[in-house]
Amino acid sequence: MDKAEYQKRARQVEPPRPVARNALFAFLVGGAICLIGQGVQTALLALGYSTETAKAPTAVFMVFLGAVFTATGLYDQLTKFAGMGASLPITGFANAVVAPAIEFKNEGAVMGTGARIFQVAGPVIAFGLLSAFVVGVVRFALQGVWP
Amino acid sequence: MTFLLAFLIGGALCLIAQLVMDLTRLTPAHILVGAVVLGVILGGVGVYEPLAKVAGAGATIPLPGFGYSMITGLIQEIPKEGWVAIFSGAFKATGAGIKAALIFGILASFFVRARA
Numbered sequence: 032m033d034k035a036e037y038q039k040r041a042r043q044v045e046p047p048r049p050v051a052r053n054a055l056f057a058f059l060v061g062g063a064i065c066l067i068g069q070g071v072q073t074a075l076l077a078l079g080y081s082t083e084t085a086k087a088p089t090a091v092f093m094v095f096l097g098a099v100f101t102a103t104g105l106y107d108q109l110t111k112f113a114g115m116g117a118s119l120p121i122t123g124f125a126n127a128v129v130a131p132a133i134e135f136k137n138e139g140a141v142m143g144t145g146a147r148i149f150q151v152a153g154p155v156i157a158f159g160l161l162s163a164f165v166v167g168v169v170r171f172a173l174q175g176v177w178p
Numbered sequence: 179m180t181f182l183l184a185f186l187i188g189g190a191l192c193l194i195a196q197l198v199m200d201l202t203r204l205t206p207a208h209i210l211v212g213a214v215v216l217g218v219i220l221g222g223v224g225v226y227e228p229l230a231k232v233a234g235a236g237a238t239i240p241l242p243g244f245g246y247s248m249i250t251g252l253i254q255e256i257p258k259e260g261w262v263a264i265f266s267g268a269f270k271a272t273g274a275g276i277k278a279a280l281i282f283g284i285l286a287s288f289f290v291r292a293r294a
Contacts, residue, residue: 057196058189068235090275098282115195130282146232159214163268166222
């Protein structure tokens, strides 16, 4: 049995996914997290930050929230329930870094936490940077031509 | 109004990602990588910027917004840094979020017990 056929059979045995329900929860939870992010950004603007200078502190605060909810084990529950609604926002990125940092601590600070901390977030950063490099070369070459 | 749009656009991006995952059976890791690459490309051609202006955190908090930050940070650095911006620019814009996650992760590993 080749891989394609195995996957086809596995699909037939696997219970059907509640696609509509998953999509609804992803929408509600993802939207709610962005709403919190907007609240943080608006609060920073009121404190005198500009739209530009508020970006980094907003990211740091949302990462902090994601880290706290991960440390208490609540974020894993949220991910089970909301799927991409919890994984796609930056709080999910924080979860992807903090969860393995805790999970592999027993293997040591260097070979456990240190080595595994980017297990999930690493691919995102690697391919994000690769595509930014390619697009960056194009934009560099088009300087003056394309604002 | 910004709050409503942040909720709707941010929710819609998550909904699309969830639908893609359920309908194509791609792994979450592939979806997340795809989302950030898409953000870089859309940001590079100037399509993501209007969305970020309208939806605020609804566009910048989900992962495509992370890619958008990478490429806009890089493009903004080109006039100042020249070709070096191709290497340094993307990290300047997203470094705070990445470093925050690393620091909080390491700190959490000191104080939180691993679950069995």
